[in-house]
Each structure stands twice: as structure tokens, then as C-alpha cells.
Amino acid sequence: MMQLRTLPAQTVFFLGLCLSGRRGLASAPELKEQPKKIAVIGAGIGGTATAYFLRQEFGPTVKIDVFEAGTVGGRLATEKIGNAEYEIGGSVIHPLNLHMKHFVDRLGLSLRKDVPGKMAVFDGEQLIFEESDWFIVNFLRMLWRYGFNFIRMQMWVETLLDKFMRIYQYQQYGYSFSSVEKLFHAMGGDDFVLLANKTVGEVMVDAGFSQNFLNDIVIPINRVNYGQSVRINGFVGAVSLSAVDSGLWAVDNGNKRVCSGLLYHSKAELIPAQVTSITPKLRPIRSGKSGTVSVYEMNYIGESGSAHSLYDIVIIATPLHQDLSQIAFPGFSPPIPSYFPGRYQQIVTTLVHGVLNTSFLGVTTDSSQFWVSDILTKENKELIFNSLSSVDPVHIPDNYVHLPASVKKVWKLFSGQPLSEAQLGQVFLSWDTVRERKWLAYPKYSPPHQRPPFLLHDRLYYLNPIEWAASAMEMSALSAKNVALLAHHRWHGLESKIDQEDLRTRLRSEL
Numbered sequence: 001m002m003q004l005r006t007l008p009a010q011t012v013f014f015l016g017l018c019l020s021g022r023r024g025l026a027s028a029p030e031l032k033e034q035p036k037k038i039a040v041i042g043a044g045i046g047g048t049a050t051a052y053f054l055r056q057e058f059g060p061t062v063k064i065d066v067f068e069a070g071t072v073g074g075r076l077a078t079e080k081i082g083n084a085e086y087e088i089g090g091s092v093i094h095p096l097n098l099h100m101k102h103f104v105d106r107l108g109l110s111l112r113k114d115v116p117g118k119m120a121v122f123d124g125e126q127l128i129f130e131e132s133d134w135f136i137v138n139f140l141r142m143l144w145r146y147g148f149n150f151i152r153m154q155m156w157v158e159t160l161l162d163k164f165m166r167i168y169q170y171q172q173y174g175y176s177f178s179s180v181e182k183l184f185h186a187m188g189g190d191d192f193v194l195l196a197n198k199t200v201g202e203v204m205v206d207a208g209f210s211q212n213f214l215n216d217i218v219i220p221i222n223r224v225n226y227g228q229s230v231r232i233n234g235f236v237g238a239v240s241l242s243a244v245d246s247g248l249w250a251v252d253n254g255n256k257r258v259c260s261g262l263l264y265h266s267k268a269e270l271i272p273a274q275v276t277s278i279t280p281k282l283r284p285i286r287s288g289k290s291g292t293v294s295v296y297e298m299n300y301i302g303e304s305g306s307a308h309s310l311y312d313i314v315i316i317a318t319p320l321h322q323d324l325s326q327i328a329f330p331g332f333s334p335p336i337p338s339y340f341p342g343r344y345q346q347i348v349t350t351l352v353h354g355v356l357n358t359s360f361l362g363v364t365t366d367s368s369q370f371w372v373s374d375i376l377t378k379e380n381k382e383l384i385f386n387s388l389s390s391v392d393p394v395h396i397p398d399n400y401v402h403l404p405a406s407v408k409k410v411w412k413l414f415s416g417q418p419l420s421e422a423q424l425g426q427v428f429l430s431w432d433t434v435r436e437r438k439w440l441a442y443p444k445y446s447p448p449h450q451r452p453p454f455l456l457h458d459r460l461y462y463l464n465p466i467e468w469a470a471s472a473m474e475m476s477a478l479s480a481k482n483v484a485l486l487a488h489h490r491w492h493g494l495e496s497k498i499d500q501e502d503l504r505t506r507l508r509s510e511l
């Protein structure tokens, strides 16, 4: 997506964190036998990470089925132009996204080779800010225009990130939470919950940031990352701003490789089918005893028509919002809606293999001297795109060279609506290939939101409420870990590992 590589490197606060290690506490006596069958709906990063963590929690015998109506990867996807593939969905990962890092290590994948880039901000007529190759030049320009806002922004983001990082320690010790509120409260108390309840505009104005800085820097960054402005909540705003840190990375050969890798590693079975409904059922206990156990019946449409199966535990890893998953929940009391309130924002990704018309950006120098790779935009109704970036393939060959704008290359545009030929003609002098993908990309943020719980029914769990705090690969991964722990602890009655208050003090004394 974008990268402002001139910022000082983020300090790493968490030393010796070993996510793959077993939990430090002795496991409680197993009161109940393990579940036999668990279903996961969705094979995006959330669903495949859930399968991986469920295998860790429940051991080798449970059967895990992952249902996927589309393609493995979900919102992580690539598109081919010529012989190369390009990310068209989730593309960059923060250096402190520890679950994603762990997956890549564990699955034996590598990081994509880094290609340096430069950023600029376009106001609809000209570039109002253009990054230089020189750190000191950028620093002075920023200082000149925005005073200490920029440095304060980094400190602000770092303080929040510091609190956010606590979740990894809680999860390592096996603690889980039944709602986004409780999870956020554990990370940073009431302040953190409030952060996700206010707009980033309110939060940053209260913290003393200038309106100019919000308009010229914060809004353009939110537009490229979330297709929205300063009305997004403070937490997702901080996540968005952290995407200008240095050291952002991606997975060699495509981020979606993590999903197929997790699926394989978890020994789950992929069922290519669309789940249409989930119903609670009672099933007689096997082994001759009297009584019943409650299970879920999943109805789905696969390659060979309609079918259904019973599961002890079901985990939904796709958003339950209008125009998204289309799952019905008949027979639940209290009822579970097919759609929760709130919509998802449409974002169209357009890849264009062509020659940019740099005059459109108000650039007067020769385009063979134009090396900017990420063009962000200010809020402007006339503008047809949110961002325009020169993109590199998912695998960088050894002889790869960075090209200036005068040469035909691949550009990626994010826009709210599909772009017509005429609109592309304003931006490009010529082109030979266009690839377009329409997404319902992430929530339309307008805080405060009602966020559904992680627990929809006794053993029916839901991963994606976390997206209403922030939508990102790592957020889905940490929600997957939380839900796998929650499902395990609830199955075995380990109440002491759910929704605990004051974990920080407690863990400090345990360490």
C-alpha cells in the first residue's frame, strides 16, 4: 500500500515473546471429552487461523471442516498481469503484527523482498507534499508545514501500539474474552474502549493536533487504508496511521499463501460450499446412556448439491452484514439475525498496465524524472480515486528494477466506484491491460458502533466483530486465537480463563 520510510524505526517493546510456546500454566483437569467435529465458515485469514489455533487447543483427534464459498484467502487475493501477480486485497503487514509473523515462520514462507518507494499527497490539482530521498529534507519540510504534529503523531501511535501489544501476552497465557469491549478493556482500560467509540478526528483534535495536519496527512492516509476520512474510530485511525511506519512487509508470492498454509498445517478439511443456514439440534447421547447433547446442523450447497452435517462447535469467520455472508439462523432463541447493523464500504481495486499522464497530477517536470510510487489524496469530491500507487509484483525477481512514470508499468487505484474508460483516459496516456475487483472491503465506520459479541449461542462463535474496532489481517488473526481459546475454555468449563479483570497486575506477579 504505502510506506513512509523516513520515519525512525519503531522500538520493539516485547522481548522474548514466544507465541508458539505452550502456555505457562498447568492445564486444568479435562472434565469432558474433546469435541468430535468443529466447523469453521470462511477460509480467509480469520477462518484459516481459527483452524490452526483450534488444532492447537483441541489436539489431533477432532475433525475440523472449513467451509468456503469462494476462494481460499478471501480478502487476500492476487490478480495476474502478464507473467506476474499483484495483491488486489490486503497487502501490507506491520512489523509488530506478531501472529502474522509467527504464521510465516511456522509455515516456512518468506518475506517479499523490499522495494523502496516514495509518497506524495495530491489535492486534485497538484502534489502538495512530495517525499524526498533524504530523511533530513522530509523532516524539515514536515516541521516547516506542520510543526511538531508529525512527531507527536508517531508518539501517539506508539503509545497505543504499546498497549495493544499486551494482547499477545494475555493470549500466550491462554486468556480469552467474550466481547470486543472486554478485550479492549483488558488492553488499555476505559480509555481504550473510548478510543474505539470516538472518531479519530475528535480524538486527535482533543489531543491538540492541527486541522491542517488532519486534512493534509491524516485524511489522505485514512483514504488509502480505509477509503474513509476522519470519521473512522480512533483505534482504526491509529492502525491506519501505523501503516506509515517503516518495515512494513508482505509475504513472498502473495499474502493468501498464509491461508492455504494454515489450512494444510491444521489438517482441516476444506469443503468448497456455501453455508446457507445453521440450526440448533438435540442429538441422543451415543453409548447407550439416556439424554441428549446439543449440536448444530449446518446446511450448505456444494459441488454436488445441498447437504447438511452436525457439529459440536461452529465458528463463523466472515462478516454477517448486508450483501455479505447470507446465512440464516432458524430455531434460535433469542433469535440471531442474518445481518447485524452496519454496512461495509465498497472499494474497487483497479490494476492498470499503462503509462501515467503525470500532467494530470500537475507535475511539470519530465515524467522520466517522476519516481513517486504512492499518491494519496486529500478529500475532494471531484477526485475519481482515493489513491494511486505504482505496484510491484508479489515476487520480486533478482534483476528487478524500479521504473519511472515515463515507462509502462502496473498501477493500482482504489476508488469508491468502478472507473470508466473515459476516467482512466484522464489519468493514463495509454494502457493495454485493466483488471478490476469490487470489494465490500471493511466496515463503514461511524462510531460509536454496536459490536456483536464473539459468542452468538452456547457453542456458536463469531470472529468478525473485531473488524468494527479495526479491519486488518492481524486483527482477524488475533480474533481467531481469542475465539479458539474461548471455545476451548467454555467446552472444558475453564471460567478462570475468560473475561478476567486486571490481567496486567496478575501476570506481572505470575512472571
Ligand SMILES: Cc1cc2nc3c(=O)[nH]c(=O)nc-3n(C[C@H](O)[C@H](O)[C@H](O)COP(=O)(O)OP(=O)(O)OC[C@H]3O[C@@H](n4cnc5c(N)ncnc54)[C@H](O)[C@@H]3O)c2cc1C
Pocket (backbone or CB within 6 Å): 001, 041, 042, 043, 044, 045, 046, 047, 067, 068, 069, 070, 071, 072, 073, 074, 075, 076, 088, 089, 090, 091, 092, 093, 273, 274, 275, 276, 317, 318, 319, 324, 325, 326, 327, 347, 349, 439, 440, 441, 442, 464, 471, 472, 473, 474, 476
Ligand atoms: C482492498 C483491500 C485492502 C486491504 N488492505 C489491507 C492491508 O494492507 N493490510 C491489512 O492488514 N489488511 C488490509 N485489508 C483488510 C484485510 O484484507 C481483512 O481485514 C482480512 O483479510 C479479513 O479476513 P477475514 O478472514 O476476517 O475475512 P474474509 O477474507 O472476507 O474471509 C471470509 C471468507 O468467508 C467466505 N464466505 C462468506 N460467506 C460464506 C458462506 N455463507 N459459506 C461459506 N463461505 C463463506 C468468503 O468467500 C471469504 O473467503 C484490506 C482489505 C481490502 C478489501
Ligand SMILES: *[C@@H]1O[C@H](CO)[C@@H](O)[C@H](O)[C@H]1NC(C)=O
Pocket (backbone or CB within 6 Å): 357, 359, 360, 425, 426, 428, 429
Ligand atoms: C494529460 O493531462 C492533462 C491535464 O489533465 C490534459 O490536459 C492532457 O490532455 C492529458 N494528456 C493526454 C494525452 O491525455
Ligand SMILES: *[C@@H]1O[C@H](CO)[C@@H](O)[C@H](O)[C@H]1NC(C)=O
Pocket (backbone or CB within 6 Å): 190, 193, 194, 197, 448, 449, 450, 451
Ligand atoms: C461504546 O459504545 C458502545 C456502543 O454504542 C456502548 O455499548 C459502550 O457502552 C460504549 N462504551 C464506552 C466506554 O463509552
